[in-house]
Amino acid sequence: MSSPKVEGPAPHSQHFGGVAVCLGVLCVLLVSAILPLCVYFSTALSEHNIHLVRELEQLTDEHISLLAANQDLMNLYCKLSVANHILQSDYINVSTENQQLKAERMNLSRDRDGLNWTLGVIFQLKNFPVDNYCPYEDANTKDRVCKPCQVGWVLFQSSCYLFLHIKVPFGHLWRTWQGSRQHCKNNNADLVDIGSQEEQEFILNNTQAYYDEDHGYWIGLTDIAEDGQWLWVDGRNQNLTDGFWKIQPVWGRDCALTNPNNAPLANWNAAPCGQRNRWICESKALIWSG
Ligand SMILES: [Ca+2]
Structure with missing residues (x-):
């Protein structure tokens, strides 16, 4: 009888064991x-x-x-x-005030210029006729109100004019050129000085023809100092080709008058200074606002 044979582990079991160990x-x-x-x-x-x-x-x-x-x-x-x-x-607000101040400044400047003008006029007078320029507005309160011109004078631009046809309606009160000038001077004025077409037209609008065509109103223009040298009363020269002459002045006629019989802009005549005529005075206006 044969003894049982002991077998070792199977080869594949050994292999798995190795793998397991490795794992x-x-x-x-x-x-x-x-x-x-x-x-x-x-x-x-x-x-x-x-x-x-x-x-x-x-x-x-x-x-x-x-x-x-x-x-x-x-x-x-x-x-x-x-x-x-x-x-x-x-x-x-400041801009508005500024505008108001500018306007007030302009008004004050105008008032100052006007007062300086008035002072200049007064300083030229020997005596200031206060009753003529500044009559009582109220007799009770004695308040005076000054006017640009004296009573009876006519304001035009910066001047006052007195047309003597009103106060001297009769021939015996007409005056020579010198006599007319003296009357103006007695009234703090002088014979009229015509410096512009506007003034010439204003003068003609306030005068009227009278007596005959040779009579007019004395103006402040003469060549009495030097023949042919026509000067206004303030010494200003008047060229014969300018102004409002009707015809060239001739010798012996040394004083000029404005003649309502003539055309407005061909109007001035030269006449003997001793001829008696009406006349026109001019003075600076007392009050002038420019
Ligand atoms: Ca004048």
Whole structure:
């Protein structure tokens, strides 16, 4: 009889055992490799997370600060808007006041110029006829109101005129050129000086033909000092080709008169200075506003 034969492990079982051991070793190796990595990454993630939390806290703080700053800026903007509105209102008020002050300044300048004019007129007078220029407005209160011209005189531009056809209707009161001039001087005036077409036309509108066509109204123009040299009473030269002559003056006729019988702009005649005529006085207006 044969004894039972003891058999060793089967070849494929030995093979699996080896594989299992290898796998086990491999697992151990893997675990030993992964574990540090897990620890590492876990630590890293934790640190990163902490860092992010801090950044978040900083950003939150900054956000709160920015919100506060924004609120401050909004408040400041509101205050500045109110201040701007007030300034605009003030600017409009100041501009209006400025316009009013400019207007007042213009009025004051005009008043000053007018007063200087009046003073200049008064200073030229030997005696100021206050009753003629500034009659009582109210006899009870004795308040005076000054007028540009004396009573009976006519204002035109910056002058006053006295046409003597009113006060001397009769021939025996007509005067020579010198006598007429003296009458004007006695009234703080002089014979009229005609310096413009407007003045010439004004003169003609206030005179009238009388007696005959040789008679007119003496004006302040003569060549009595030097024949042919026609001068106004203020010494100003009058060219024979200018002015409003009807015809060229001839020798022996040394004083000029304006003649209502002639055309308005071909109007002046020369006449003997001793001829008696009506006359026209002119003086500066006492009040003149320019
Ligand atoms: Ca004049």
